[in-house]
Amino acid sequence: MESTVAALTAEFGNLVVTxxxxxxQHGNTASWVENQPPDAVVFPQCxxxxxxxxxxxxxxxxxxxxxxxxxxxxxxxxxPFGGISVDTRDMNKVLAVHSEDLDVVVEPGVTRxxxxxxxxxxxxxxxxxxGADAALGGMAATRCSGTNAVRYGTMKDVTLAMKVVLANxxxxxxxxxxxxxxxxxxxxxxxxxxxxxxxxxxxxxLKLHGIPEAISGGVCPFPTVEAAxxxxxxxxxxxxxxxxxxxxxxxxxxxxNAYSRLTLPETPVLFVEFHGSEASVAEQSAHFGEIAxxxxxxxxxxxxxxxxxxxxxxxxHDAYWAAGALRRGSKSIASDxxxxxxxxxxxxxxxxxxxxxxxxxxxxxxxxxxxxFHLALLVDTDDHAxxxxxxxxxxxxxxxxxxxxxxxxxxxxxxxxxMKYLDAELGKPALAVMAAIKAxxxxxxxxxxxxxxxxx
Amino acid sequence: MESTVAALTAEFGNLVVTxxxxxxQHGNTASWVENQPPDAVVFPQCxxxxxxxxxxxxxxxxxxxxxxxxxxxxxxxxxPFGGISVDTRDMNKVLAVHSEDLDVVVEPGVTRxxxxxxxxxxxxxxxxxxGADAALGGMAATRCSGTNAVRYGTMKDVTLAMKVVLANxxxxxxxxxxxxxxxxxxxxxxxxxxxxxxxxxxxxxLKLHGIPEAISGGVCPFPTVEAAxxxxxxxxxxxxxxxxxxxxxxxxxxxxNAYSRLTLPETPVLFVEFHGSEASVAEQSAHFGEIAxxxxxxxxxxxxxxxxxxxxxxxxHDAYWAAGALRRGSKSIASDxxxxxxxxxxxxxxxxxxxxxxxxxxxxxxxxxxxxFHLALLVDTDDHAxxxxxxxxxxxxxxxxxxxxxxxxxxxxxxxxxMKYLDAELGKPALAVMAAIKAxxxxxxxxxxxxxxxxx
Numbered sequence: 001m002e003s004t005v006a007a008l009t010a011e012f013g014n015l016v017v018t019x020x021x022x023x024x025q026h027g028n029t030a031s032w033v034e035n036q037p038p039d040a041v042v043f044p045q046c047x048x049x050x051x052x053x054x055x056x057x058x059x060x061x062x063x064x065x066x067x068x069x070x071x072x073x074x075x076x077x078x079x080p081f082g083g084i085s086v087d088t089r090d091m092n093k094v095l096a097v098h099s100e101d102l103d104v105v106v107e108p109g110v111t112r113x114x115x116x117x118x119x120x121x122x123x124x125x126x127x128x129x130x131g132a133d134a135a136l137g138g139m140a141a142t143r144c145s146g147t148n149a150v151r152y153g154t155m156k157d158v159t160l161a162m163k164v165v166l167a168n169x170x171x172x173x174x175x176x177x178x179x180x181x182x183x184x185x186x187x188x189x190x191x192x193x194x195x196x197x198x199x200x201x202x203x204x205x206l207k208l209h210g211i212p213e214a215i216s217g218g219v220c221p222f223p224t225v226e227a228a229x230x231x232x233x234x235x236x237x238x239x240x241x242x243x244x245x246x247x248x249x250x251x252x253x254x255x256x257n258a259y260s261r262l263t264l265p266e267t268p269v270l271f272v273e274f275h276g277s278e279a280s281v282a283e284q285s286a287h288f289g290e291i292a293x294x295x296x297x298x299x300x301x302x303x304x305x306x307x308x309x310x311x312x313x314x315x316x317h318d319a320y321w322a323a324g325a326l327r328r329g330s331k332s333i334a335s336d337x338x339x340x341x342x343x344x345x346x347x348x349x350x351x352x353x354x355x356x357x358x359x360x361x362x363x364x365x366x367x368x369x370x371x372x373f374h375l376a377l378l379v380d381t382d383d384h385a386x387x388x389x390x391x392x393x394x395x396x397x398x399x400x401x402x403x404x405x406x407x408x409x410x411x412x413x414x415x416x417x418x419m420k421y422l423d424a425e426l427g428k429p430a431l432a433v434m435a436a437i438k439a440x441x442x443x444x445x446x447x448x449x450x451x452x453x454x455x456x
Numbered sequence: 457m458e459s460t461v462a463a464l465t466a467e468f469g470n471l472v473v474t475x476x477x478x479x480x481q482h483g484n485t486a487s488w489v490e491n492q493p494p495d496a497v498v499f500p501q502c503x504x505x506x507x508x509x510x511x512x513x514x515x516x517x518x519x520x521x522x523x524x525x526x527x528x529x530x531x532x533x534x535x536p537f538g539g540i541s542v543d544t545r546d547m548n549k550v551l552a553v554h555s556e557d558l559d560v561v562v563e564p565g566v567t568r569x570x571x572x573x574x575x576x577x578x579x580x581x582x583x584x585x586x587g588a589d590a591a592l593g594g595m596a597a598t599r600c601s602g603t604n605a606v607r608y609g610t611m612k613d614v615t616l617a618m619k620v621v622l623a624n625x626x627x628x629x630x631x632x633x634x635x636x637x638x639x640x641x642x643x644x645x646x647x648x649x650x651x652x653x654x655x656x657x658x659x660x661x662l663k664l665h666g667i668p669e670a671i672s673g674g675v676c677p678f679p680t681v682e683a684a685x686x687x688x689x690x691x692x693x694x695x696x697x698x699x700x701x702x703x704x705x706x707x708x709x710x711x712x713n714a715y716s717r718l719t720l721p722e723t724p725v726l727f728v729e730f731h732g733s734e735a736s737v738a739e740q741s742a743h744f745g746e747i748a749x750x751x752x753x754x755x756x757x758x759x760x761x762x763x764x765x766x767x768x769x770x771x772x773h774d775a776y777w778a779a780g781a782l783r784r785g786s787k788s789i790a791s792d793x794x795x796x797x798x799x800x801x802x803x804x805x806x807x808x809x810x811x812x813x814x815x816x817x818x819x820x821x822x823x824x825x826x827x828x829f830h831l832a833l834l835v836d837t838d839d840h841a842x843x844x845x846x847x848x849x850x851x852x853x854x855x856x857x858x859x860x861x862x863x864x865x866x867x868x869x870x871x872x873x874x875m876k877y878l879d880a881e882l883g884k885p886a887l888a889v890m891a892a893i894k895a896x897x898x899x900x901x902x903x904x905x906x907x908x909x910x911x912x
Contacts, residue, residue, distance in 0.1 A: 100798035143638040172885035181863035182599040189645030342556035407637035429628035440896035
């Protein structure tokens with residue numbers, strides 16, 4: 001390790017940092033797993049730098065942990081075996097905007113807000129929004145989705161192609177800029193969601209959309225979570241192209257009211273947004289209002305002003321912090337599952353019962369158009385009994401989701417935190433295939449070891 | 457081989473067929489590559505049968521070639537090394553329709569028309585439409601797309617999960633029924649488009665859509681291919697959610713008029729269709745009409761009756777046969793490329809010039825919303841000079857597409873016909889990764905060898 005750091009320092013000078021604070025920040029994790037800092041952090045400026053870093057680490061068998069903004073939630077950037085954190089912060093250039101093709105080429109350190117600032121003048125936007133101002137490389141690596149995914153898809157859908165540095169230091173492209181291709185194995189989708197375990201993303205070509213002519217939306221209260229979920233099912237089934245449709249349970253609304261100084265009714269609510277022409281958003285909104293009413297929800301005031309809408313969505317984004325503020329001094333453990341939408345109400349309701357029975361505090365938010373919801377489990381980590389109850393609750397959450405043909409991770413990835421669930425979800429043959437792919441592409445096991453699949 | 461066929465016959469009786477006509481039909485190819493029939497064809501009835509077939513073939517090192525309806529275009533079902541064609545014709549059950557979740561579970565031999573017949577009563581439909589009534593297993597295996605892909609995506613987008621039999625005979629699931637997941641490597645997308653070289657698909661979970669309340673659409677003539685392409689770019693950029701937008705060049709329109717007894721103007725035309733509410737399709741159609749006019753196109757008569765629309769789209773589907781009828785006795789070699797939409801007009805126009813200069817007959821149709829277009833090259837295969845000119849033309853077509861950051865195959869896959877282009881498109885590191893994945897999952901090279909990547 002020492003010689004690796006020395007070799008990196010010889011090459012990259014003060015772009016190699018070994019200060020404890022920097023290392024700890026790069027081992028950031030929002031999971032149960034403790035902070036496991038890398039031995040050093042290096043800040044490449046270009047793909048060639050990443051190749052050089054990989055070659056140096058590979059020569060010494062030293063782990064490489066790619067780092068975007070460190071906003072992943074399952075320990076993806078932790079360094080359980082030590083190693084070098086490769087922070088793409090400085091690779092933050094928007095390389096090309098192709099407005100006619102509705103795509104953009106970026107370096108991996110560009111964040112989603114930075115990209116949207118860059119695009120605004122051209123009437124274009126990048127729709128994915130996980131809340132945090134995450135780096136696009138990290139968003140691809142964890143197969144991020146977020147609030148707009150119900151309409152615009154996840155990172156697997158919006159990533160056209162990538163440039164990746166492989167374990168041997170070679171640079172590979174995963175695809176071309178054509179909107180579709182059937183040319184061989186889908187390397188783009190293989191690397192989206194691979195969490196740095198197969199290669200390091202150094203360039204991304206992403207799909208864009210025109211900024212919609214009109215946006216409408218607002219908040220709609222419901223008597224129960226079931227009623228809200230049933231309204232969502234009907235909305236999706238009717239083909240209303242809703243852009244975002246987000247559930248908060250009553251506890252989360254209470255948290256948001258306190259944190260963001262709102263006066264929402266403290267019942268389950270849906271935050272809803274429609275994109276389209278003036279006429280189309282009016283029609284969509286009215287239609288949704290009727291559906292909500294059918295299920296006992298409403299009133300749905302959709303003709304909100306842009307400022308009010310911005311305030312609402314800011315509150316939605318701050319839900320994680322608002323939840324944390326419900327119980328000062330607690331650690332917020334965020335976990336998510338995703339189930340077929342027909343099972344969503346049942347899954348959320350059973351989880352609420354379980355939370356209450358466990359004596360825990362855990363507000364719920366959900367990207368319910370996709371059947372995806374999150375707990376923010378507020379835990380006093382000094383109380384071992386409570387930690388045990390919380391861990392058991394999360395185990396049951398995943399079991400419940402899997403029993404409903406769902407997944408242990410809708411959008412947070414696997415990282416360290418959810419490796420133990422993959423067998424129950426997909427079975428041994430799938431795990432063996434993942435391990436075979438990992439071994440084929442990274443035989444020495446130097447790329448983000450200890451994530452997704454066990455090495456060697 | 458003899459002992460393999462004997463072992464299969466002992467197990468499956470008269471579901472193993474060695475008659476020459478059946479074998480030849482299963483080596484069907486629309487490419488330059490000659491018919492290479494398998495040694496036998498077997499008709500499994502269930503996943504367990506497929507597992508048993510794979511185990512018998514694996515024990516003898518005999519190639520296995522999965523077969524759906526044989527409508528692939530690049531020699532995907534050919535048997536260059538002999539072997540056993542596994543025809544999923546009898547695995548044709550729709551296993552479950554989840555109308556609330558908008559998904560369906562099917563066996564791989566179910567065809568898209570059969571599925572839509574099955575779904576119609578429930579107000580649901582499966583949007584992908586490659587023209588041929590292909591089997592859904594084959595559509596997934598070749599990463600099919602077709603006319604509706606511009607709005608509803610390709611098989612990579614609509615396949616939620618699959619059951620796959622691996623080279624060792626084990627059954628694997630690639631995912632669960634949740635609408636999204638970030639649980640590990642994207643095995644679903646790895647197998648979509650793998651053309652039977654990594655495993656045999658024995659079950660698919662596919663996304664569905666509600667049948668739209670209203671459909672409108674029609675044909676819009678344009679003075680030039682460029683004008684039509686520019687209208688498409690503006691339509692997409694404006695965010696009009698067009699369901700299909702298909703280009704035919706003047707020669708293809710002439711062919712269609714003759715074949716389908718239509719009287720379309722023999723200029724470049726766009727076939728366009730909109731899905732939505734009554735108000736929304738009216739708005740979309742009117743908006744598109746304005747865009748068309750802006751580029752010198754029109755008139756666009758969108759208020760067509762359902763019967764007229766059906767007739768038009770039937771004509772579009774019959775374009776391949778119509779093209780063939782332009783030159784009786786010729787072989788129709790279908791090839792496609794896909795480029796960024798900004799380069800589409802230039803690519804089509806340059807290709808038309810090249811066709812004319814080569815003295816060949818090759819009408820053009822295109823899924824232009826995706827930047828994807830097809831040639832139907834009508835060749836007298838007894839005329840060696842003409843065959844040479846035709847082959848050279850197709851080489852230049854791919855070169856032209858790649859030079860424009862496009863792909864050698866928008867939706868026909870790689871099969872045998874396009875293996876030689878993968879290096880130029882993606883480079884050696886990508887090919888090495890594909891070969892490593894192939895070797896990791898099929899070390900003996902028995903799964904559809906000679907397709908996509910060279911084995912061993």
